[in-house]
Every structure is written in structure tokens, then in C-alpha cells.
Amino acid sequence: MLSNEANRASTPAFDAVVPGLSVLRDVFANLYYAFPQDQPQGPWVLIDAGLPGSADKIKKHAEELFGANTPPAAIVLTHGHFDHVGALDGLLASWPDVPVYAHTLELPYLTGRSSFPPPDPTVGGGMMAYLSFAYPKHPYDFGTRVQALPADGSVPGLPGWRWVHTPGHTFGHVSFFREHDKVLVAGDAFTTVFAESGTATYTQKQEVHGPPAYFTPDWNAARASMELLARLEPEVAATGHGIPMHGTELRRQLAAFLPRFDELARPKVGRYAHQPATADADGVRSVPPPLVNHWVKGLAVAGLALTAVALAMAGNGKKDKRKGKKARSTSKGKADDSYRAWYRDSPAPQGASGPDWQSRRPGPFADQSPHGQDTATSQPSSGTSYAADLRYSDQRSRKIETQYP
Numbered sequence: 001m002l003s004n005e006a007n008r009a010s011t012p013a014f015d016a017v018v019p020g021l022s023v024l025r026d027v028f029a030n031l032y033y034a035f036p037q038d039q040p041q042g043p044w045v046l047i048d049a050g051l052p053g054s055a056d057k058i059k060k061h062a063e064e065l066f067g068a069n070t071p072p073a074a075i076v077l078t079h080g081h082f083d084h085v086g087a088l089d090g091l092l093a094s095w096p097d098v099p100v101y102a103h104t105l106e107l108p109y110l111t112g113r114s115s116f117p118p119p120d121p122t123v124g125g126g127m128m129a130y131l132s133f134a135y136p137k138h139p140y141d142f143g144t145r146v147q148a149l150p151a152d153g154s155v156p157g158l159p160g161w162r163w164v165h166t167p168g169h170t171f172g173h174v175s176f177f178r179e180h181d182k183v184l185v186a187g188d189a190f191t192t193v194f195a196e197s198g199t200a201t202y203t204q205k206q207e208v209h210g211p212p213a214y215f216t217p218d219w220n221a222a223r224a225s226m227e228l229l230a231r232l233e234p235e236v237a238a239t240g241h242g243i244p245m246h247g248t249e250l251r252r253q254l255a256a257f258l259p260r261f262d263e264l265a266r267p268k269v270g271r272y273a274h275q276p277a278t279a280d281a282d283g284v285r286s287v288p289p290p291l292v293n294h295w296v297k298g299l300a301v302a303g304l305a306l307t308a309v310a311l312a313m314a315g316n317g318k319k320d321k322r323k324g325k326k327a328r329s330t331s332k333g334k335a336d337d338s339y340r341a342w343y344r345d346s347p348a349p350q351g352a353s354g355p356d357w358q359s360r361r362p363g364p365f366a367d368q369s370p371h372g373q374d375t376a377t378s379q380p381s382s383g384t385s386y387a388a389d390l391r392y393s394d395q396r397s398r399k400i401e402t403q404y405p
């Protein structure tokens with residue numbers, strides 16, 4: 001059941017972690033089915049809600065565990081990133097009476113009031129990080145279906161568990177802890193896989209790591225949260241990414257990792273590496289400016305210079321004008337196609353579920369909103385976009401991810 005030497009090949013996607021907790025690895029993100037240890041038939045609670053398009057898969061495995069037509073007593077969310085709430089819409093449609101709970105500081109991103117801070121592809125580390133520019137960051141709007149977790153630390157539907165605020169990866173990130181046997185569901189507060197790497201994400205090689213760097217906007221808070229969780233001395237760590245780890249080896253790796261957190265987890269270079277985004281109960285208040293790599297800058301300048309030369313030369317031949325225009329338009333089409341092919345064929349999220357992933361991959365192709373037309377009018381003028389007063393909390397439900405560069 002539990003191993004610290006497991007990998008994707010040796011571990012079924014749907015598996016028991018410990019009595020009262022089962023995991024479903026949804027391509028690269030985990031969600032959990034939690035239930036009383038002495039009542040394997042439920043009642044039960046769903047912890048996180050997977051990637052977009054996986055509602056049927058989540059329900060199918062729920063039926064295997066608890067029988068047909070047995071909705072959970074509640075759905076609780078570690079945080080609101082797309083790989084943890086992607087299937088929530090579909091689940092809520094099937095389970096019209098099931099309440100959803102998240103930390104009060106996560107509610108702006110789940111009730112349409114604020115985008116997450118933009119992901120940071122400049123952190124490096126591998127394909128999962130490089131692709132993060134395309135990960136959805138717009139708010140979901142589950143309206144009154146989602147509410148704040150109880151202030152007393154209890155977890156609705158899960159006696160014996162408590163929630164712990166573990167901000168850093170997101171502002172309202174929480175972890176869940178079963179106290180009597182020290183079972184921890186850590187969300188993305190830390191991971192047991194090198195989540196930035198496409199290869200590691202594919203193999204699922206077990207290893208304690210920090211939160212996924214490309215989506216973490218406050219590294220001091222993230223370090224404090226990981227330290228807090230290590231102090232709980234978990235017997236089992238079931239994380240949002242990676243195969244659950246356990247026992248002495250888990251605690252040894254946590255203890256070895258934390259003193260080197262800034263070296264191992266905090267990006268050397270990155271938009272949030274040394275300056276956090278800030279937020280309050282209404283959502284994001286400020287984000288640091290994006291980093292532009294000097295090489296990218298240099299290449300862009302060189303590209304512009306070459307383009308100018310090419311245009312000047314093309315301008316000399318009037319009769320070639322129409323032909324040139326056609327050629328440019330053709331080459332643009334080819335570039336688009338090759339981009340899509342590269343995206344589709346990128347090795348990271350493949351495996352048994354490869355084709356399934358392709359049909360619901362995140363990014364510009366899946367990230368459509370009926371409110372897209374609002375983005376043009378809600379964009380701030382350039383140069384002022386980092387100011388703390390740029391808030392969109394009054395624009396409920398709007399797709400506002402373009403508010404930050």
C-alpha cells in the first residue's frame with residue numbers, strides 16, 4: 001500500500017493510502033476520498049476536485065468505494081487552483097445538495113471576485129514550469145455553493161480531522177490533518193514529486209519538494225507553512241502532487257529539506273522569488289512586475305532589428321508586396337500549428353491518460369469564458385498595473401486574468 005520507493009508504473013492511479021483515505025491521481029494532480037476508518041461505506045468527504053473534465057472519473061471511483069448514488073457529505077478544498085477545482089462544476093451539477101468549503105481567504109478566487117496572481121514560468125525547473133504561462137488563473141465562480149471552513153478548525157463531515165491554514169502557495173491554502181494517526185493531506189503546501197519537471201511528473205519519483213514553484217506567490221509564507229506541517233511530524237503525507245510518502249523516511253526528508261528551503265524550493269530567479277504578491281479578503285492587492293530574461297530581451301531586440309531590415313528590403317520591391325503578405329500569413333499559420341503540436345505532444349502529462357489529458361489540457365484552448373469580452377475594458381493602462389489600488393473585487397464573475405501582465 002504505502003511505499004517510499006514507488007513510481008507511476010508501480011502505483012495505480014486510484015489507490016488506498018491508509019484506512020479512511022484513498023487517492024485518485026488525476027493525470028498529475030491528486031484528489032482524495034476521506035471517510036471514517038470504521039465505516040468504509042461512508043459517509044465520506046471529497047478533498048479537492050481534480051482537473052477540468054474529470055468529474056465522471058471522480059464519480060466512478062466514488063461509486064466503487066461507496067456505492068451508487070452516494071454523494072459526499074461535503075467537498076473540502078485545499079485551494080482553488082485549476083488542477084484542484086477543475087471538475088467541481090460537473091460534480092456540483094450531479095450533487096446539487098453537497099456543500100463546498102474552503103478557507104475564507106480563498107473565497108475571492110472561488111466566487112468570481114479575483115484572479116490568482118499570474119503563474120511564473122521564469123522559475124525554471126522543467127516543462128511543467130515552462131508551460132505554466134498557459135495555466136488558468138481566472139477565478140471560478142461557484143457562488144453560494146462554496147462557503148468558509150468553520151473557524152474552529154473542524155472539517156465538515158470528517159470528525160477527527162482538522163484544517164490548518166498553510167498560506168504561501170495560495171493565500172487561503174489549507175492542509176488537512178487526522179490527528180490520532182497523524183495523516184496529513186497537504187495539498188500543494190509541499191509535494192512529494194519535483195513538480196516543475198515534466199520528467200519527474202511523468203515518472204512520479206517520490207521525493208519531498210516545496211510547493212509547485214510556478215504557482216507560488218509568497219515564498220516566506222510557503223516556508224513557514226511547510227515548517228508548520230513538519231512540526232506536526234506526519235506519519236503519512238498525501239500531497240496534491242506526487243505519490244504519498246510515510247514514516248521515518250518522510251520525516252527525515254522533511255527535516256533535511258527545510259533548513260535548505262531557500263536553496264531547494266525558492267526559485268533563484270522568479271517574479272515572486274524575493275517579493276511576494278499580496279492579497280486580502282477581497283483578493284489580490286498587488287503583484288510584483290514580471291521578469292524578462294535578459295537573453296529574451298536581447299533576442300527580442302535582435303528580432304526587431306532583423307524584421308525592420310527585412311521590411312525595408314521587402315518595401316523596395318513593390319510588385320512583391322502582395323506575395324510577401326501572403327507568405328507572412330502562411331508562415332503565421334504554420335507557427336500556430338507547430339505551437340499547438342508542441343503543446344499537444346509535450347511529454348509531461350502523458351501516460352495511460354495521455355489522450356484524455358489532451359482533450360482537457362489547460363491553457364488558451366480550454367480557457368474560454370463567456371465574459372471574455374470584458375477583458376478589453378477591464379485592462380489597466382500599462383505602467384500602473386502593479387499598483388495596489390488596482391482591484392477588481394467589484395466586478396464579480398468577470399474574467400479578469402488580463403489585469404496583470
Ligand SMILES: [Zn+2]
Nearest residue numbers: 081169188215
Ligand atoms: Zn496549486
Ligand SMILES: [Zn+2]
Nearest residue numbers: 029083188240
Ligand atoms: Zn496543484
